Amino acid sequence: MPELIEFKLNDKAVKLNTDGERMLLWVLRTDLGLLGTKYGCGEGFCGSCTVIINNKAERSCGITVGSVRGKDVITIEGLMKNGKLHPLQKAFAEHDALQCGYCTPGMIMNAYGLLIRNPNPSYDEIINEMENNLCRCSAHKRIVDAVQTASAKM
């Protein structure tokens, strides 16, 4: 049943009428037109759909839009500030930490979640936190380098 749902998305208030049981991923991609968040597996195994909810990296394919009511959601589109790349985005580009780029928004958002909680993660902490974000092109080495660089700059 459609219901009114309000939350904060990329620093702006959003209000929409939809079934609160729908997954956030699809609401972002359809109703809200934010296409940077990707579907990869639909069951939380790959991390392509990762967004930040109340400062924590979450899988938007497994979270209902009803459950983010009143919360603060950030997607890849919300990372740039005043037209400037976020240090993580800059570091991913400079390290060539991507190939096909499909998993990249999820990778960056997951790393962002880590850096919010732990601004100076060790190599092992990065590996551990990124473990369940999958990259088939296998840019892992450069992704770790990029997260380290970004962490030093933040």
Place this chain on the structure above:
Amino acid sequence: MKNENYLDLNFKDIHAPFEVDRRDFLKIIGGGLFVLFTVGDTLGYIQQEQRRRGELPTDFNSFLRIDEDGKVTCFTGKIEMGQGIITSLAQMIADELDVALDSVQMLMGDTDLCPWDMGTFGSMSTRFFGPPLRAAAAEARIILLELASEQLKVPIEKLSVDKGVIYEKTKKRNKVTFAELTKGKKIERHIKEKPVLKDPSQFKIMNKSYTRVDSIEKVTGKAKFSGDIILPGMLYAKILRPPAHGAKLVDADLSEVKKMNDVIVVQDNDLIAVLHKYPDVAEKALLKIKAKFLPSESKLNNENIYEHLIKMAGDGRVVVNTGDVKEGEKGSASIVEETYYDSYCAHSPIEPRTALANVDGDKITVWGSTQNPFTAKEEVARALGVASEKVRIITPYVGGGFGGKTTNLQIVEAARLTKLTGKPVMVAYTREEEFFFDAFHPAAIVKVRSGINESKEISFWDYKVYFAGERGASHFYNIPNSITKSYGSGRGSAANVHPFATGAWRAPGNNTNTFARECQIDIMASKAGIDPLEFRLNHLTDKKFIEVLKTAGKKFGWKSSYAFPSGRGFGIACGSDAGTVVAMIVEVDVNKKTGNVKVKRVVCAQNMGIAINPQGATIQMEGCIMMGLGYSLTEEVMFSNGEILNKNYDNYDIPKFSWLPKIETIILDKKNEPPQGGGEPAIITVGAAIANAIYDKLGIRLNRMPMTPERIKEALSVKG
């Protein structure tokens, strides 16, 4: 490298080349300078195939345009799926033409705007497409110099070019830009004679490292993949699927789903689909269909498949035959006979197959994730019964391919559904569908019998490969008596061979063949009591192999004084793919209790001729190494009676961050040699290098990939 490396490419669909008339075609594009060229003379084998299977593109199949604003655009049917040609091809153009790299646009994979291309696979873009592309850019530069010479009234030899400006060497103010020269003109040239290309010593952009030109779009989430194309009024379709390959639909009760609001139900022969403006609602609607299927007749599974394959093998084809194997056997002091097994693997790109199709009058346009848009175009035309010029395929960024996105089922389905409904329709596979419909890397068997003589030299080599194909099957060692035979095709589509589709998987066949060959060589080395690096060098005269092996050995710090197995966990392998020669040394640790293998370090040296973008090439090597850990250690499609048991990543393990070894790559500096393949070679040696390292660590031989913890524990218990 001859033709053997290309034999296994997926050429089955090469036919019906470029049919749009050239004048019509160029009319669409507008004004400026056009240099038309054919990717042909370096593609002898492909031409031969095209002659055999269909017409040749007689006119041209690529072109370069310098438009009236001086902007340079390359129109090509190649696509970008992460391999990086969007950057490396642009580098070639920019350098030959003397323009800045960021002034070159690549327009890729649009079948209405780009001339016919067979597809993007086989590590062929740089080595075959590159040289004529450079020639076209060089030709364009000559034409522009001629125009400038007329306009500036200065002979060509007194002119120079820099960043799209032509000026008089001694009077730099006397200048004209590319844009000024092409303004209001429509010049069309076809390359006839080969223009002089720049010498590597003159390169300013080629052979230099650049980061990806598409990275900003990709890190900001703005890059468009097929699923990100949105049209007004579009619907998402979910299609009824059988539970197993070969399961036939008996009956589908659509009464419940038809009661749902705003859901459109389509039934057209075998195609039953539900459509809604939200993909998640369509997915729920699909569950309301009550369908009955007859079970698949397939009785095959992961264990009985090998016996079945051997039965289906038929007569083999001799790939290479030198000397006399029987004579070689007689002169052998010791003979080793082994059988190697490889499993079905999924491509598993993180972007599942996706397509958005739109019908507009009698024209169908499909945005699809594909490695071969021109093949997709023909497939759609056939399925819809329309002329192929009524079909346009546009290829946005492709979210990984690895050889898998050469089957275009989702594109055909989307096209059928848009025609049936008259609305734009998106077909985006779920992960389960992506596994189910993948054309897997084929399961394969290799039987090798080989011997060594009293002088510790390989005396004979009898190699039979079943269903991996010939790529990488023939060896490169000095063996006087040797035969290589191939049974069945690496493409395996003959009826009743495989229980589902199989196809090209990154370096098709070569992973299996290199695994078998390099494990066998290692066994021979230990029989001979010779260090495996030294043993290989003893049997090689090809300088490329010797150089990469020595380079990798030096980087690794290899010392040949140990007897193997030494307990250190060092393994070595070498091979060749797509014209590139590669050597790899790894160090592993194995947990005897759990059977887990940790690859700690990988050193890889390769000779790929000139690397157009050395950093891009390095990234491909890193990707090959990391991805290779998957087929070596965990990746095996599980199946039973036609059902694919892997439905998501919870039971199909692809490499993860914690697997990351220390990776050290070396690209030999060969800037005066032509470019060779870069996207595949470094993956071929991973399996054997790890197997050989496990042997060195524990003294056990793993002859079956993936080398899972269970198989390692089993081998340990047999050894006792």
